[in-house]
Amino acid sequence: MLELILEQRYYMISIILFAIGFVTLFLHPNLIKKIIGLNLMDTSIFLFLAAMGYVGGGQAPIIEEGSSWTMYINPVPGGLVLTGIVVAVSTTALFLSLTHRLYRKYHSLNLDVILMLAKKGQEDT
Amino acid sequence: MKTTQNNNSLFRRILQWASESEKESADAPEDPERQEFQEYLEYIDAHDYIEFGAYRYMRYQQRKELGLDEPTFHHHIEPSIPQKKQNVKKSHHKQGLLRKQLGWYRIASVFITCVIILILCLVVMELPKFGDLNAPALNEVAQRYLQQGREETGAVNAITGMILEYRAFDTFGESVVLFAAAISTLLLLRTPNQPLKQRKAGDEILTMVSKYLLPMIILFGCYVVLYGHISPGGGFSGGAILGAALILASLVLGAGEVERVLTSKRVTYITVFSLLTYAAMKSYSFYTGANHVGWAIPKGEAGHLFSGGFLLPLNLCVGLIVACTMYTFYTLFIPTEEE
């Protein structure tokens, strides 16, 4: 059992990180923490993918002339992760700009308080 | 919105906000329709559990016609209690509520974390081993990328060859995400006719160091972009480095030097034209590939700078898009003076 865990260490760590990030994004009331949680979640999945692409004893996929293909790691997860990183940074920027707009309006970073204030404001108009 | 009061506790702010709104409604001119609407809202408060939605509104109308005024309307306003005391009470109540919620959050977070970890642990145990040479992921797809990628795409770096040639449609979508995010932040954060920000330059040591550092960073970024199909790197990483260089330049030179050259309009134009060029090149190769027309681009000799067909200009386009987007994010997030 312990050996198996040690062997799958990358996967184990990445799901622990995924759980932490997911829960932070879902339940932490502070918006900045939520965004950090989002990044934790995304990077954990990238770690999972990158670990999956690794082949024991393989090299980075910079192909040399006339070499066997078994020398290299799997390039597919790498490409997926590259795409994913860019998507993650776009979402983060969008999230942060929305956070900033909200702070300018309600002077709080706590989503519960913001929701409360927004509800009040809605009845007022 | 001035918030320079001494006690900036959250509840104080809520309190202030609430009292302000009360004042507003008291000062507002008497508007019969508005008053009627207010009455209706009070009716809603009082009868939340009896009737629903539009139906409730109809009942309310009926009752009013019949003159059945509800005496329970004002049950929640006790005029004998002084305003201040009431407010304090209210805030205590709110605080308690928040505290309770916070406690609930902690328990729920720990619980959900444990559940997710448990389920996924079981899954992970059954997955192929880490670093396994016979993993199912290492199938004919990866084999072809590694084995024939060099001839088919002319790229030495298999990852660049894959994302810009084999799976180019995904990469196109990804550039679109980036562009959409840039436009979104533009839509959310920019106010029109914003004056050029006048910031003071960074301190001397930083300026001196970065004067030597900056050309090197730019050179490195250009290298990573241009040699993306030969060595590790490519449009995304190189673009991010170039964007960082632009940001550093704008920080160090100060006083909007960089902004004057790269106005937001020009940055948007560069992004748009890069994206259009990318789309044009890729639609050419999609079209010719799918219809088997031929007209393939000469691949050149793998390992040289000018090789790999469209890879070099594609990398350049992606690099420009990423660098411009990063710079746009920065200019929009930098604090402005009106605040």
Add this chain to the structure above:
Amino acid sequence: MIGLELLLLIFLVFCAIATVLCKRLVSAIIIFMAYSAVMSLIWFLLQSPDLAITEAAVGAGMTSLLFFLTLQRINQLKGLEQDEDNTKQ
């Protein structure tokens, strides 16, 4: 080699927990930066230099910069030097 990997991975989890539980937002973001840097190191160990470069530039550099700028703007709005976050405690 496995020892180093394990050390880095455990450090990663430690960073993640610390950045979530940390009260000061500025410190949380600095810890997040460290997390990204370690992550890019791990990807370098996994033989993916492309990912490592990108993560170092985007994750540790760009994302953290955006966080800092947002915090700076928020602090400026508040007119105070102290951190937000503690108000709900």
Add this chain to the structure above:
Amino acid sequence: MGLVYNIPLFSILLVVVSGVCIPLFRNGRHVIRFIQIVQCMVGVGSLFLMVELSTLNESFTYQLGHVPAPWGNELRAGPLEGLFAFVFSLVMVLTFSGSREDLIADIKPHRLGNYCLLMQLLYGALLAMIYTDDLFTAYVFVEVAAVTACVVVSAKESGRSIVSAIRYLMFNCLGSGLFLLGIAILYALTGHLLFSSLQQAVEQYLLSGSSKLPLIVSALLMTLGLSIKSAQFPFHAWLPDAHASATTTSSAILSGLLLKGYLIILMKLMVRVFGPFVMVSSYLCDLLLLLGLAGMLFASVAALRQEEVKRMIAYSSSAQISYIFLSLGLGSQLGLLAACFQIIVHALTKSMIFLGAGAMINGVHGHYWGQLRGAARKVPVGGIAFTVGGLSLCGIPLLAGFSSKYCIALAALDSDWQMAPALFGLAASSVLNAMYYIPAILVIWGRTKPNQEEEWNPISIGWEQKLALGFLLFCNLYLGMRFGLVRNLIEQGINLLGSFG
């Protein structure tokens, strides 16, 4: 290969490129016309594609680039995809026509161009979701849709719309995280991302009987992620705010089209990747059925309590989405057919209701029931659209909602133990629908002052809006009375998509 086969790729490219070109324009109003022209072109192209493929009775895969499928990306199109693309284009064009005045009033002129840009990118992403045959392409375009939709929600710039946008973004991120993890696990197991190759690999796993748990968990994760994004019942918390606070165009398109885009991906996953065996043996179908049933009832009950017209419609959307989940959960070919039919009917009906409600809100400047009293007398066209749409969702015969309910009931009658709960849910939710739509209709047609005659003085609205609403009305009546044609088309499309159940 004829030129027809290039339509899917070039409709996506045309839409995205036309969106990207928008910053080069100066005048925001011209932009609306421009994107409408592009949408019309895509709509005509999709119609042509649909007719051509339907007469040939074939579907095809379109290889993107010089390398064939498992190595490169691929698009897939059949009559069903053509039909979806056509309906989506139609709804886009009509929504933009029908809410043009709202749009110009709600959004500041210097932002109008960028708003249209994001809408166009959203539309491109929807088309890509319809045509895609690759899991990762689906993920990327789901993200495009997520980013653009959030900003589209917040474009009105009231505090409340930004709060709802941030909640929307949060749920979207949760959903995409789960979806991506599901993709990662599935990739680790099979090493493929293409639907057809994935199907073969999954079949092999099922034959050998190993690694069943990861397979089920990945299917579960993807289903959960997509149902969070499509606002299925326990995850619908973000929906009402997002739809109520956005401008009419945004709410009509988000509610009518975007939620369906995710469901189309879910359907493709069910049919083309996991197949009936995984879905049924792992109780995933039952989960979908249960979610659908719960959603139908709870969302309808929640809709009863709403004081704002748009919030009520948003909850009703959530209930209607549940119908689709229910029919997918029946796990049969007929269920799929009912789901597709419901997608089309709901896209057309919901956008009509939103446009009608938007016109009335504009007419009386208020969105509570108390303020909407007699609104239909002021804006008769909007009132008629709202009324017909509401009655259609209640299941009045001769309207579109009835025929979709009929299809779902047929599918339910064909199933075994699911029959009783599905029929019960259908009946109960129809009654609940009637309980909130009929009082609403009575309120909007009521008199402003009781016991008092007043003259009939409707506010004049533009011909474009009238035309759009009229066309949607026509579609609704057509689908209600003569749905055989559409139904046959869907059946043909599903048979070409793959066998299920």
